[in-house]
Amino acid sequence: MSEDTNEKLVPPVKPKARFNLPLASIGLPLLSIVIAILIGAVIMVLMGYDPINAYSALWQGSFGNLVQSSETIKTAVPLLLCGLGIAFAFQSGAFNIGAVGQMYAGALAAIIVAGQFPQIPGPLHMILATLAAFVAGGLWALVPALLKIYSGSNEIISTILLNYIGIYLVDYMVSGPIKIGGHSDAPTSFPVVADTMYPKLIPHTALHIGLVIALTAMVIVFFIMHYTTAGQKVRIVGLNRVAASHAGIRANQVFLLAFFFSGTLAGLAGACEILGYQTRLISGFAPTTGYDAIAVALLAGFEPFVVGLSALFFAGLQTGAVAMEAIAKLPAQLVDLVRVLAILAVLAASSPRILEIARRLQGEDRKW
Amino acid sequence: MVNISQFLRRSGTRNAIIIILAILIIGVILQVANESTRTILDGILSILLTPEFVKAALIAATPLLLAALGGLISELSGVLNMALESMMLIGAFVAYTAADHGGNPWAGLLAAAIAGMLIGLVHAIFTIYLRCSQVVVAVALNLFALASTALSFRILYIQTGFVSAPGFEALRFPVLSDLPYFGIAFFQHNILIYLSLLLIPVMWFVLYKTSWGLTLRSVGEHPMAASTVGINVTRVRYIAVLLSGAIAGMSGSALVSASGINAFQENLSAGRGFIAFAAVIFGRYNPIGAFLGTILFGLGDALQIRLQAYGVDVPYQLLLMLPYVITMIALIFFMRNARGPAASGTPFNEEE
Numbered sequence: 001m002s003e004d005t006n007e008k009l010v011p012p013v014k015p016k017a018r019f020n021l022p023l024a025s026i027g028l029p030l031l032s033i034v035i036a037i038l039i040g041a042v043i044m045v046l047m048g049y050d051p052i053n054a055y056s057a058l059w060q061g062s063f064g065n066l067v068q069s070s071e072t073i074k075t076a077v078p079l080l081l082c083g084l085g086i087a088f089a090f091q092s093g094a095f096n097i098g099a100v101g102q103m104y105a106g107a108l109a110a111i112i113v114a115g116q117f118p119q120i121p122g123p124l125h126m127i128l129a130t131l132a133a134f135v136a137g138g139l140w141a142l143v144p145a146l147l148k149i150y151s152g153s154n155e156i157i158s159t160i161l162l163n164y165i166g167i168y169l170v171d172y173m174v175s176g177p178i179k180i181g182g183h184s185d186a187p188t189s190f191p192v193v194a195d196t197m198y199p200k201l202i203p204h205t206a207l208h209i210g211l212v213i214a215l216t217a218m219v220i221v222f223f224i225m226h227y228t229t230a231g232q233k234v235r236i237v238g239l240n241r242v243a244a245s246h247a248g249i250r251a252n253q254v255f256l257l258a259f260f261f262s263g264t265l266a267g268l269a270g271a272c273e274i275l276g277y278q279t280r281l282i283s284g285f286a287p288t289t290g291y292d293a294i295a296v297a298l299l300a301g302f303e304p305f306v307v308g309l310s311a312l313f314f315a316g317l318q319t320g321a322v323a324m325e326a327i328a329k330l331p332a333q334l335v336d337l338v339r340v341l342a343i344l345a346v347l348a349a350s351s352p353r354i355l356e357i358a359r360r361l362q363g364e365d366r367k368w
Numbered sequence: 369m370v371n372i373s374q375f376l377r378r379s380g381t382r383n384a385i386i387i388i389l390a391i392l393i394i395g396v397i398l399q400v401a402n403e404s405t406r407t408i409l410d411g412i413l414s415i416l417l418t419p420e421f422v423k424a425a426l427i428a429a430t431p432l433l434l435a436a437l438g439g440l441i442s443e444l445s446g447v448l449n450m451a452l453e454s455m456m457l458i459g460a461f462v463a464y465t466a467a468d469h470g471g472n473p474w475a476g477l478l479a480a481a482i483a484g485m486l487i488g489l490v491h492a493i494f495t496i497y498l499r500c501s502q503v504v505v506a507v508a509l510n511l512f513a514l515a516s517t518a519l520s521f522r523i524l525y526i527q528t529g530f531v532s533a534p535g536f537e538a539l540r541f542p543v544l545s546d547l548p549y550f551g552i553a554f555f556q557h558n559i560l561i562y563l564s565l566l567l568i569p570v571m572w573f574v575l576y577k578t579s580w581g582l583t584l585r586s587v588g589e590h591p592m593a594a595s596t597v598g599i600n601v602t603r604v605r606y607i608a609v610l611l612s613g614a615i616a617g618m619s620g621s622a623l624v625s626a627s628g629i630n631a632f633q634e635n636l637s638a639g640r641g642f643i644a645f646a647a648v649i650f651g652r653y654n655p656i657g658a659f660l661g662t663i664l665f666g667l668g669d670a671l672q673i674r675l676q677a678y679g680v681d682v683p684y685q686l687l688l689m690l691p692y693v694i695t696m697i698a699l700i701f702f703m704r705n706a707r708g709p710a711a712s713g714t715p716f717n718e719e720e
Contacts, residue, residue: 047523095503150590153699156450157646161699162637164692170687197718295511298504330524336515343508351498352715 017252025303029310029346032299036342044330054328058335061323062316068323070205074277076315078103078269078286080214082293083311084221085265087302091225092258093238098144098159099266100290101166102137106267108170109136110274111281112178113124114192121196129196130213130271137267138260140166149252155259163290171283178281189281198275211274215308217265222304232256264288292318298343301350314339369647390668390694404506413658415674419552424673426554429666430561431456431623435644436651436658437571438484438616443648444575445608446588446711449505451491452616453641455484459620464483464632465524467624468533476533477560484617485610489511492609496602499715510641518634535630536560560622567615571655584608588709591716601716619644638679640665651700653709662696668694 041051062072082099089096113131144158175187198208225231237244237254244251273286294315300306317339321332348354391412435452459480467476477496484619485510494505525531536558539545544555575581583604586594591601623637624630643665651657669692675687 090504097507108627132581147700150699154646154649157642157649158696160511160642160697161646161692161696164639165696168685168689169694171688172683175685176683236455254447260491291511291514294507298508331519331526333515333522337512338514339517339518340508343511347494347500347505347508351494 019316024138025301025306026309028301028349029299029306032342032345032349034312035345036338040334040338040340049328049330054324054330054334057324057327058317058320060320060327062263062320064323066202067205068319070207072312072315072319073209073211074206074315075318076311077210077214077272077276077315078289079293079296080308080311081217081269081272082266082290083296083300083307084214084217084304085262086294086297087300087304087307088221088234088265089258089262090127090297091238091302092146092234092254092260093241094255094262095156096141096144096159096259096262097156097294098141098162098263098290099293100287101159101163102140102263102266103270103273103286103290104163104166104170105140105283106133106137106270107268107274107285108173108270109133110271111189111192112308114196115178115190115194115280118193125193126196126198127274129192129275130268133267133271133274134264135267137270138264141259141266142256143265145256149255161231167284170281170285174281174283180280185275187283191280196275197279198272206277208272208276210276213268213272217268218304218308221265225304230257266293269293269312292339295339295343298337300347301346373452389484389697393693393697395435411678412671412675415671415678418674419483419549421670421674422553423556424670425663425666426557426561427626428669429662430564431619431626432640432644432647432662432665433659434564434619434622435616435641436647436662437655438612438614438619439645439648440571440612440653440655440658441575441584442488442609442612443613443712444588444709445605446585446591446709446714446716447492447605447609447612448502448506448713449491449609449612449616450463450503450645451487452619452644453617453637453639454484454506454509455613456619456623456641456644457510457513457517457635457637458487459484459617460623460636461521461620462617463621464533464624464630465520467535467621467630468531469566471534471538473534473560473621473625473630474663476624478619480617480621482617484613484620486613487614487617487618488610491604493634495507495715496605496609499717501621502713502715514635520617521634522634531631533624533630533632535625540592553563558625560625563623565659568659575655585709588711591711605716616641639692643691646695646699649708650698652702661702664698665691665695668692704712 037055041055044051044054061068063069082103085097085102086099109132110129113132114125117125122130140162144153144155144162147153147158161202171187174189178189180188180190198210201207201209201211223231225234233244233249233254234257236247236249237258239249241251244254269289270286273289274281278285290312293311296310297307299313300310317335321335322365324330324335325332435456438455438646439449439452462483463473463476463480465476467473470476470479486638491509494500495502497691538556538558539562541555545551547555575585583594583599587599587601587608594604595601610680620637623640624632627636644662647661647665648658651659672690673688675682676684
């Protein structure tokens with residue numbers, strides 16, 4: 001009986017307790033990836049391509065050598081940052097689909113600060129630009145959170161609307177107010193001041209200090225989620241808002257905080273794109289990163305360290321897809337399909353129904 | 369004497385406030401462009417009065433209307449259908465491909481309905497059988513739609529490039545189509561638009577005047593009670609989600625038709641599925657409200673296109689933003705008192 005009530009309290013949202021195995025949080029995504037790769041292979045065969053050839057090209061293009069690996073890791077940085085934010089927000093039941101808009105806001109703030117004021121000394125300037133992105137992302141995320149609390153607007157819809165608003169805002173800014181001078185027709189912003197660029201970690205590769213920021217964020221999010229009362233509050237609110245209120249937790253406050261924090265990470269991702277390697281803001285500079293990051297977080301089951309691996313996997317697919325298209329002549333969009341299949345597999349495998357069946361099987365095992 | 373809060377709570381007043389606010393926002397946007405606001409507002413007014421504007425708004429609203437009606441069925445049964453976007457996008461691609469290969473827009477419409485239903489089936493299996501989070505599944509399905517349509521479009525049309533598929537022809541009614549103003553605004557549309565509009569009363573009747581409609585709504589309000597009186601909750605929800613998928617899939621066909629050139633492009637739906645989802649909520653979970661909600665977006669979309677065509681000296685990026693801003697404002701004002709089905713969003717488990 002007590003087990004029944006427990007199950008009722010836990011909504012089937014969180015793929016949390018998986019088979020009670022310590023390795024399950026990594027094992028499950030891995031298994032799903034394998035399944036997705038196999039299904040992907042079947043699709044390739046059906047389309048008349050050689051899957052082994054395709055996958056080896058994919059591997060070569062993503063982790064084949066130092067340059068390619070550094071490209072992949074560079075691509076993983078914004079995915080990881082946004083993914084962490086999304087994982088954190090989803091844990092508290094705040095469905096933040098707005099990483100795209102928050103990232104755009106962050107990038108916009110970064111370019112506005114880093115592209116002007118050359119009199120500020122370099123390192124300070126870099127930090128200020130990063131902070132501006134951090135704050136801008138957070139504020140952009142606060143809008144849907146406040147709307148939810150004060151007018152009951154569904155945060156999923158408002159974050160999506162704000163994504164489009166953010167995208168068009170950047171389009172407008174780079175073709176107007178912050179457009180580079182001269183007669184160039186291409187909608188491009190002015191470049192950042194040279195010494196605000198993130199220093200490279202390894203010379204002649206794409207690796208920049210944004211990786212350190214992302215990895216630090218990963219550790220911090222892990223720590224907050226698992227070892228602080230704030231993290232516990234976030235999870236309790238995510239599991240049951242009403243129960244949380246009865247326990248004296250201010251659910252609205254947690255909701256606002258989760259949204260703000262999640263937005264700041266997406267804002268940082270925007271800064272990493274601009275200050276890390278793009279040097280200037282262009283229209284559509286990262287059109288899918290914010291959405292891909294949702295997939296990254298879903299695949300990882302919202303566990304910070306697994307988010308890191310999942311971001312690396314997604315980034316590998318993204319950079320490898322180019323090589324796959326060039327060498328094996330497969331359409332690059334095929335890898336998108338592989339990713340989505342992996343997510344669907346992980347969702348199915350961590351669903352309450354399957355967990356129930358697994359528990360039942362485990363229970364029977366014990367009786368034996 | 370009516371006090372202010374009562375006055376504000378009247379829906380008529382609320383609508384008026386929203387329209388005023390929308391116009392104010394437009395004014396602010398126009399101000400940014402350093403133009404004399406008054407001449408531009410004159411421009412907007414003259415656009416609003418043309419029959420072509422009403423026509424364009426209706427065309428732009430139709431895909432949303434179909435998607436919203438689809439979403440409504442599912443939502444009333446207690447399953448949040450945030451996968452409308454994916455149904456719309458896949459529906460659009462399939463409608464385009466089938467119409468192109470079958471040489472007939474009806475083939476496209478049928479294929480879109482079937483494709484939408486298949487997505488509905490996947491959604492239903494994940495949310496009803498596996499009891500996954502309805503939001504999370506929808507997010508995954510939307511990513512799936514984006515990936516699969518982009519891939520298929522590339523494979524099928526990489527050589528041929530841009531082609532226009534056969535579309536629904538605009539109908540002409542004797543006398544009515546030749547009426548001044550109303551002829552252009554209301555009586556020169558294609559059949560799909562009239563069918564979509566017809567679906568509003570049909571759905572209202574089915575949902576509120578038939579026993580199946582009552583069953584559906586009871587499942588959404590209180591599945592346990594429905595189950596106690598012998599209703600098969602799971603089956604009703606499956607049927608609702610499949611139907612929802614079929615109608616939302618057809619919205620893809622309307623979307624291809626609304627493009628004006630009967631063509632598909634990557635991410636054609638561009639968030640319209642979510643706007644339809646919003647329209648269901650601020651339309652207070654009934655077909656007529658959903659229609660009004662989608663019309664609001666249609667007006668914004670049409671205004672945006674007209675303003676561009678009118679040659680108003682406003683950056684077009686800000687005009688493109690307009691429909692989303694309008695929806696956002698509507699969201700703020702209408703969400704407060706919208707009350708959905710009580711069991712919406714919660715999976716049903718008979719064993720509990």
